[in-house]
Amino acid sequence: MWKHALLYGALLALGTLALQGLDYQRLARSHAGEVYDLLLAAGFLALGLWLGARLLGRRAAPGPEFDGNPRARAALGISPREMTVLAEIAAGHSNKEIAARLHVSPNTVKTHVARLFGKLGARRRTEALRRARELGLVP
Structure with missing residues (x-):
């Protein structure tokens, strides 16, 4: 019984994904410039976060190893x-x-x-x- 429900759920998800893909294509065609700007901004945001974490990330000062007395x-x-x-x-x-x-x-x-x-x-x-x-x- 649960296999059938899982199969139907997967089919519904695939159908929804296909419809969303078609809607996305229409949106991307009508607003191509805005989509390009959004992707470019997201790329620069990701690059900035990565660089900030690498360059400004705190590193623990090397201290004595814990020996457990x-x-x-x-x-x-x-x-x-x-x-x-x-x-x-x-x-x-x-x-x-x-x-x-x-x-x-x-x-x-x-x-x-x-x-x-x-x-x-x-x-x-x-x-x-x-x-x-x-x-x-x-x-």
Whole structure:
């Protein structure tokens, strides 16, 4: 049933497109100068926007690379996998999303999160993120 509806919709769209094309041709013939001016102005607008973005675009000043404070990581005993989970939490992902992204089970993510909470002295994600940012573990 939906295939027929899709086919009819496509046919109607093609018919409408053909009629609009005919109307456009009539309009272009009767107002050729205005259409030419419009296309020329659009071209210059696009060129100006592109040049402006290229020449005046802001570039971030090269700064020191974010290293994740290896001393604090070592002092707290945070493993590389726990750091990955912490970065995913900082990105705003849920446990299920983190599990899918890291190809592990949600229970494994819960274990990593619980260990992170213990190591950071937090009871909630927001507390853990605040503490991790204070320590320079996440940007």
